[in-house]
Amino acid sequence: MSFIVDYYNYWIVVFLMMAGFYIVISANNLVKKIVGLNIFQTSVFMLYISIGNVSGGSAPIVADGITRYSNPLPHVLILTAIVVGVATTSVGLALIVRIKRAYGTVEENEFEDKDDLI
Amino acid sequence: MILESISTILLILGAFFSLTGAIGLFRFPDFFTRVHAASVTDSIATILIIFGLILRTDFDLVTVKLLLILVFLLFTSPTASHALAKSARHGGLLTLPEIRATKKEDCSS
């Protein structure tokens, strides 16, 4: 029983990661692929934060009467990763807009055929 | 002590109202009744719960922040519901009585 309590967090995070991964490799639509990529990315963030969590600890901001704090280092890494993640997502979405304009579609299987035409 | 018991009453009432609203949101038959259930209880539950929490503070910066949350939620939530209902109406969504009326007309004609 304690085995499950120790690891359930990691298992569900792995499940979410795989859900995102499945969307990335099985979806035809590029926008849906980006959503899948974001789900994957958010799950990785959750894994980091779970590793940094200390049970019985508190948020790493100094306050009176608190002796045990969570690990601040994963928080710093993930904080910047989120902002960089949305910046790269926006570049991906901009590319999709240009693909739509050039090929008239954002479905993966459809513009393969158009390449054959050229 | 008195403050804490008042706060308890407010929190229980707030939890009760938000639960009724959620059940209404889940069980009511069409969109407009659901908006009604969700938005009305949303406002009263927010007011009750935030005031319940305010009575548990030491009346410092935390109180101000709670009041700010209350102001934000009271402005944004009903506005969003109103705008949503309005665009649903403009988008051609019918209420349940209207659907029944059109069905009856179809049958009689």
Place this chain on the structure above:
Amino acid sequence: MTELIDLVLLGMLAITALRIIFLKDLFAVVMLFGIYSFLSALIFVNLDAVDVAFTEASVGAGISTVLMLGTLALTGRKEKTNNHTTFLPLLVVVITGAALIYGTLDMPPFGDPDNPAQQHVAPRYIQDSPQEIGLPNMVTSVLASYRGFDTLGETAVVFAAAIGVLSLLGLPKHEKAAIESGLKSHLVLRVVAKLIVPLTLLFALYVQFHGDYGPGGGFQAGVIAAAAIILYALVFGLPMATHVIQPTLLKALAAIGVLIYAGTGFASFFLGGNFLDYNVLASDPVAGQHIGIILIELGVGVTVFAAMLSIFYAFAGQAERANIQ
């Protein structure tokens, strides 16, 4: 209690992710992704990562959703029928997942204070940073001072991403509003938006300068300020927003923010310290650290604000053009 809340929220996340896989309506997919972001931010609050939750709620849920909706307005909201076989992706995913779960069995238990991750540099940050840097918020201390060079890189990445989007899509031309766009028929919304926008900007300033003492800082403040202008643009139309904050100004601001950051580094460099070593900025090391952190947070805030807003302008300009034609 923390574990129980964690379990419930993770369960909700799993259901949401499963629903996203099977939905064909991309608009619904984006909405559920917004919920997904909000839920994960809630998990971050529950696991004591308040700064991360702040960022995820404002960046992940706010800006991402708005940008994805902008893309959908240009590319259409229905996913066409899928000709992929489901078997092969499923196989790959199951094998990868099984390998990862096998890997987690060797990991230390969740939340144990004796985990290796808690033993290495974290004790030093937790014990010494309040005296060395003089700030209660350890995340800000690590972000802006101990790992300041890293954060300079991240700021440069955000700047580069903004340049990438602008070179792909281009900024809307600044012209007087010929036809009024925006949510014209929603009168209540327009009045409330007029009240909310200044409050949001004020709140962004609070987050910017209170980030040393509570959750917040430059990244979050920049995004919240950008969100205020985005709200204005959504309700009153893009021409009004570009009239208030012009795209050319944004281009300059994005560069100025990175320059403030790097300039602080060079200032400490020429005053006799290392690059981004703020101890030399004032006679007292702790006061120097404080000055340095305020300056670089300002640089981060300005860059993130300008980058996010110009990315939004680029997408909204495209959508507006497509709508007129």
Place this chain on the structure above:
Amino acid sequence: MLILTATGIAILAVMALALARALKADTVYDRILGVNMFGTKTSLFIAVIGFLGGRPDFLDIAIVYALINFIGMIAVLRFFEYTATDDALKINSTKQEQL
């Protein structure tokens, strides 16, 4: 303390119901309604767990939630103004006939 826990659990249940409404929606508007209610209840939940954990000074996050939720709603409504095609309306009316 007990009452705060009870309130937290009640709000969590409300969030689950709103999520269920957003996942299984008859029309697009129902989905948006579910998402909106989910957002407002989440910001209340953050306020409550701040008090439960004994550190109520993190209420800023709840303010951000309320704000971003509102902006998301406006973005969705604006999206409708762009793409309110007959196609979407047809789906709504067929769904309603099934009621």
